Amino acid sequence: MEIEDGVVCNQSEEEILGLRRGPWTVEEDVTLMNYIAKHGEGRWNSLARSAGLRRTGKSCRLRWLNYLRPDVRRGNITLEEQLLILELHSRWGNRWSKIAQHLPGRTDNEIKNYWRTRVQKHAKQLKCDVNSKQFKDTMRHLWIPRLVERIQAATTTTAIPNNMNMSSDQVLVPPPENSSTAASSDSFGTQISPISSMTDYYNDPVNNHCNQDYDLVNQIHYVPDSLTSPYGYFHGGLDFQAMEQTPQWFGSGNTSDNLWNVEDIWFLQQQLNM
DNA sequence: AAGATCCGCAACCGCTCCGAC
DNA sequence: GGTCGGAGCGGTTGCGGATCT
Structure with a gap:
């Protein structure tokens, strides 16, 4: 809960802007992967907007780097x-x-x-x-x-x-x-x-x-x-x-x-x- | 079988750095 | 030199599945 000028706000800035948080859906993953495949990565904030993702640039970057990137290894640490x-x-x-x-x-x-x-x-x-x-x-x-x-x-x-x-x-x-x-x-x-x-x-x-x-x-x-x-x-x-x-x-x-x-x-x- | 607890991991948060203007 | 936005980093949180009682 945030307080601005004495007014109690229950919504975060991201929620006000209509941005999503939490786990990524398959559709979002596909959207992000397709966009990066076409346009490349970088400029994450504008990428998120251009791709039509209701996510922050930060969130997109993290999702890509930690999960969607083709060379990410999964499985136990050897x-x-x-x-x-x-x-x-x-x-x-x-x-x-x-x-x-x-x-x-x-x-x-x-x-x-x-x-x-x-x-x-x-x-x-x-x-x-x-x-x-x-x-x-x-x-x-x-x-x-x-x-x-x-x-x-x-x-x-x-x-x-x-x-x-x-x-x-x-x-x-x-x-x-x-x-x-x-x-x-x-x-x-x-x-x-x-x-x-x-x-x-x-x-x-x-x-x-x-x-x-x-x-x-x-x-x-x-x-x-x-x-x-x-x-x-x-x-x-x-x-x-x-x-x-x-x-x-x-x-x-x-x-x-x-x-x-x-x-x-x-x-x-x-x-x-x- | 069901509730409690533990554990691993994805995602978020806050901060700093850096380059452009 | 100051400001702003993008990018990256390390720390933290919270969810969901596994395990325990």
């Missing part, structure tokens, strides 16, 4: 992505858009949500602040190495069929025009996995790189999507059901939750109490 997020967050803090730039197809909103719902949950379990040195040390010395272990185990034991097809009910809004961006599955067996070098680095018992500032950001530029994550399979067309049966991608449940077990939490609490 182990590799979790690793990157942890590493990049330890470096840059809550610079979500900057972090998102290093995770192709992921939006800042998605990463932010992941951090808040998963990572902060673990901090809460450990009864420490997510920004505390204790929690950061915990991530660096236990969580990240554990992730690396799991990635390493996954890459050495699994082959994923490359004739996967995406079933329609697993994508909320099928990207209409990006089939041309599909990664070739031919590259799967022919490229060297940077993940293995990454895991070697972390697991190197001689040099103990866990304690050093490992330049993951620079390395990640050389990561072929089709090899290190399901990303390539998304773009090549995939079968989520098949992937769900492949534990290293989606795990047997929540991938991040699985990183912790009772012993870990007990151990950490002992450390934190020291």
Whole structure:
């Protein structure tokens, strides 16, 4: 409720202007996608008006960037992505858009949500602040190495069929025009996995790189999507059901939750109490 | 079976930055 | 230099589905 010049107003400015809020309808999505396909993106306020959408430019921009854009990835955050997020967050803090730039197809909103719902949950379990040195040390010395272990185990034991097809009910809004961006599955067996070098680095018992500032950001530029994550399979067309049966991608449940077990939490609490 | 609670995520909000005028 | 509008960012909210009691 807003008060203007002593007069109580129950309507927001947007409502007065006849602007809609809340969840987007299919019709609005289609309108926005068609308009952008014809005229391109940008100038969001005028775009919203020209397209006949009763939405703010901000709302259109957000809907496009976080949901409708053809290259938006949907689905669980992979182990590799979790690793990157942890590493990049330890470096840059809550610079979500900057972090998102290093995770192709992921939006800042998605990463932010992941951090808040998963990572902060673990901090809460450990009864420490997510920004505390204790929690950061915990991530660096236990969580990240554990992730690396799991990635390493996954890459050495699994082959994923490359004739996967995406079933329609697993994508909320099928990207209409990006089939041309599909990664070739031919590259799967022919490229060297940077993940293995990454895991070697972390697991190197001689040099103990866990304690050093490992330049993951620079390395990640050389990561072929089709090899290190399901990303390539998304773009090549995939079968989520098949992937769900492949534990290293989606795990047997929540991938991040699985990183912790009772012993870990007990151990950490002992450390934190020291 | 039904209500309560939890959780994930889409969407919104407020603020800052930046370029055009 | 000041103002304005567009764009982008990080924080927050609220809805809906899942899970628990």
